[in-house]
Amino acid sequence: MAPRKTSATASDEPPRRSSRIASQSQEEPKPAKPKASKKRPAAADAGGVAAPENGSAAKKARSGDEEGDAEGKAEEKDGETKLAPIDIGDVLPSVTLSNEKGEDVDVAALAAEQGVVFFLVPKADTPGCTTQACGFRDVYPDFTSVGYEVYCLSADFPTAQTKWQTKKELPYPLLSDPKRVLITALGAGEGGKTKRSHFVFGKGGELLEKKIPVKPADSPKLALEFIKSL
16 A cells, blocks of 8 residues: 655644734834923022023122112112311201210300310320310419310210210310211311311300311410400
8 A cells, every 4th residue: 555645733833923014014113203301490489480500690780789778878878967168157056976975965055055176186195185174274264264165076886975074174075976077068078088187166166266277286276365365
């Protein structure tokens, strides 16, 4: 008998791939889309306004503050008491100073009922100023007898003036003008210093005489001679 011809088994045939899978494998892979990065918003301030990314706005704000401070300082400076220059024939202005006791004194009121003499010294309890002050002390009764009161005017603080007054037994009041408001208006303030001088105001406050500068020993006698010549 002739041998039976056998057919090839399923195992001898190459495996069939699904047409769907094959088609997918032949397609080129699509590039993945990049994920969009979410940009974080700038941090908001307490008022809900986002802060600027760069420092330009902050610098501008700081410069604005600095300008405001400068203006504030300028206003403060302009706010200080300033008096117009006082010359012969002008009236003693109303300005408040402290005396040696720290009490407020309206300068204009001093000449309301009598004449006044202001003698100015650069610094309390220094040799030249002591000579001038003691000279007015020694002839003080001569001023009051003709209706004039004497005042020492300086940029010293009341505490220094009190010590000097007690030490030298000065009988008249001392006026403190640390910012040289009145001193400058009288023309005796320059470069942060006080020029030795004296000024005679008649009753009512009119400036009658001024000596600037003047020698310490000459100041009392020249002021008294002028008053007696009126």
